[in-house]
Amino acid sequence: MSLDTETVRRVASLARIHLEEAEVARLQGELNGILAWIEQLQAVDTSGVEPMAGGGATRLRMREDVVTDGGIAEAVLANAPDRAGDYFAVPKVVE
Amino acid sequence: MSFTLEGRSGPWEIVVGLEVHAQVTSEAKLFSGAATAFGAAPNSQVSFVDAGFPGMLPVINGECVAQAVRTGLGLKAQINLWSRFDRKNYFYADLPQGYQISQYAHPIVGEGRIEIELQDGSTKTIGITRLHLEQDAGKSLHDQHPGKSYIDLNRSGVALMEIVSEPDMRSPEEAGAYLTKLRQILRYLGTCDGNMDEGSLRADVNVSVRRPGEGYRTRCEVKNVNSIRFVMQAVEAEARRQIEVWEEGGTVEQETRLFEPARGITRSMRSKEDAHDYRYFPDPDLPPLVLEASWVERLKASLPELPDERRARYVAMGLSPYDAHVLTLEKETAAYFEAVAKGRDAKIAANWVMGDLFAAINRTRTSIAAPPVKAEHLGVLLDLMQDGTLSGKLAKEVFEAMVETGKSPGAIVEERGLRQVTDAGAIKRIAAGVLEANAGKVAEYKAGKEKLFGFFVGQTMKAMQGKGNPALVNEAVKKLLG
Numbered sequence: 001m002s003l004d005t006e007t008v009r010r011v012a013s014l015a016r017i018h019l020e021e022a023e024v025a026r027l028q029g030e031l032n033g034i035l036a037w038i039e040q041l042q043a044v045d046t047s048g049v050e051p052m053a054g055g056g057a058t059r060l061r062m063r064e065d066v067v068t069d070g071g072i073a074e075a076v077l078a079n080a081p082d083r084a085g086d087y088f089a090v091p092k093v094v095e
Numbered sequence: 096m097s098f099t100l101e102g103r104s105g106p107w108e109i110v111v112g113l114e115v116h117a118q119v120t121s122e123a124k125l126f127s128g129a130a131t132a133f134g135a136a137p138n139s140q141v142s143f144v145d146a147g148f149p150g151m152l153p154v155i156n157g158e159c160v161a162q163a164v165r166t167g168l169g170l171k172a173q174i175n176l177w178s179r180f181d182r183k184n185y186f187y188a189d190l191p192q193g194y195q196i197s198q199y200a201h202p203i204v205g206e207g208r209i210e211i212e213l214q215d216g217s218t219k220t221i222g223i224t225r226l227h228l229e230q231d232a233g234k235s236l237h238d239q240h241p242g243k244s245y246i247d248l249n250r251s252g253v254a255l256m257e258i259v260s261e262p263d264m265r266s267p268e269e270a271g272a273y274l275t276k277l278r279q280i281l282r283y284l285g286t287c288d289g290n291m292d293e294g295s296l297r298a299d300v301n302v303s304v305r306r307p308g309e310g311y312r313t314r315c316e317v318k319n320v321n322s323i324r325f326v327m328q329a330v331e332a333e334a335r336r337q338i339e340v341w342e343e344g345g346t347v348e349q350e351t352r353l354f355e356p357a358r359g360i361t362r363s364m365r366s367k368e369d370a371h372d373y374r375y376f377p378d379p380d381l382p383p384l385v386l387e388a389s390w391v392e393r394l395k396a397s398l399p400e401l402p403d404e405r406r407a408r409y410v411a412m413g414l415s416p417y418d419a420h421v422l423t424l425e426k427e428t429a430a431y432f433e434a435v436a437k438g439r440d441a442k443i444a445a446n447w448v449m450g451d452l453f454a455a456i457n458r459t460r461t462s463i464a465a466p467p468v469k470a471e472h473l474g475v476l477l478d479l480m481q482d483g484t485l486s487g488k489l490a491k492e493v494f495e496a497m498v499e500t501g502k503s504p505g506a507i508v509e510e511r512g513l514r515q516v517t518d519a520g521a522i523k524r525i526a527a528g529v530l531e532a533n534a535g536k537v538a539e540y541k542a543g544k545e546k547l548f549g550f551f552v553g554q555t556m557k558a559m560q561g562k563g564n565p566a567l568v569n570e571a572v573k574k575l576l577g
Contacts (some may be wrong), residue, residue, distance in 0.1 A: 068123070
């Protein structure tokens, strides 16, 4: 599998990463290199093996339904570039 | 008789499926310990997890999982003992993580079904495709500043259940009946408060049209419809739009649209074409959600009575299917009815609740949750009729006084001296006086004008200020004339 330049631009756009035209070809090469490494894994026979995502704990541990957090609007807003009262303020987003 | 819309070139069938987002009733959020209460000050119910701060880890709220399982059981659905959370990636100002934690490939609840009731008394089964748990996003305010949007993250991270139906509905009425029934089930289960004004329940409506007998054509999704009436209107408006497109030789494009209630139309949201490329992948912060079968069994054993079961029980108590349907629509109505009917005649209790009480609620602009007459007071009123203290007519009078004053029926009867007269001797004396005063009419009656009988009864009642026992008054007049 290899990515064309159009796909590279699209992936960047979905991730909100700005690319200069000159960077596209370089990133195409790097991404294709990574995909080639992943493709090496295809050589392993995994028939009959359940797919898994992540390791470590085998299952989710559950929390009690109790309010233990919140009431920290100042801390939550502390790093916001802009605010209005206790709201975050962002450039207008209306479709 | 199936529902169709008439186009210029013949009839069209409507195909509808609903995706409903129901806010889970819980104290804390799905993956954090912040509160879920509605209407709090902005950003006062936000933890660092909900605000998407780096390095924070989500920990699932067990009660939200239990609520999803209860809902699945209430929808007669398959409970998946193994499910998993995925990240749904998109950028929006009120989604601080940059992704929504949702369940894509492995939802907690699989296929189920809902039986809906239609106006003509028939029922229909609507398939449920799945139910999954996910996080809600924050709330954006666009109308507070000319150049800025304000963001409140209180809702960010609150647990939602997305409940997806099969495309089994064929008319606006069926879509409305489905949402009504789903809301009713959720409220009976206590898993979602069903409050559509506060956004606890909102529907995305998928609509397509087709010629009768055809396969499915392209559908459009009408987003975020927030009342049952609007769902029904949106289905019809969108279907009519699509019929026009097809009949003019065009093609319906799959897209997301918005319903504008004021104009009764849907319009395209014209979002970017890559908006639907969510790049789902398993959330590496969250191992699989594994449930014990025994835990699910315990939840099942503790489920409350559901609307269908309750309706069947009311019918068995002697109510008509219609009365049973009306009384079970809202669980508050059912609770009120049961308090009145307990140990009494169910049919009489139903008549009073659906007649006088509903009328009083409308008149006083109150609700069954805060009724103008307490259930135990209405019950006592029925007892006073049963034991002969009050006639039907006096009972209505006492009821109105109860609405006005909030007092108990016993107190009103005493205060106003409304006790029914059941002393046959006293009634006979008054009736005799009435006949004496109307000697001319008595002669007419005896000459064959029998309908005057009602006049004598009425006059006797009037002389007693309506307090005479009707059966005894009738009897006395009949004897005296005989």
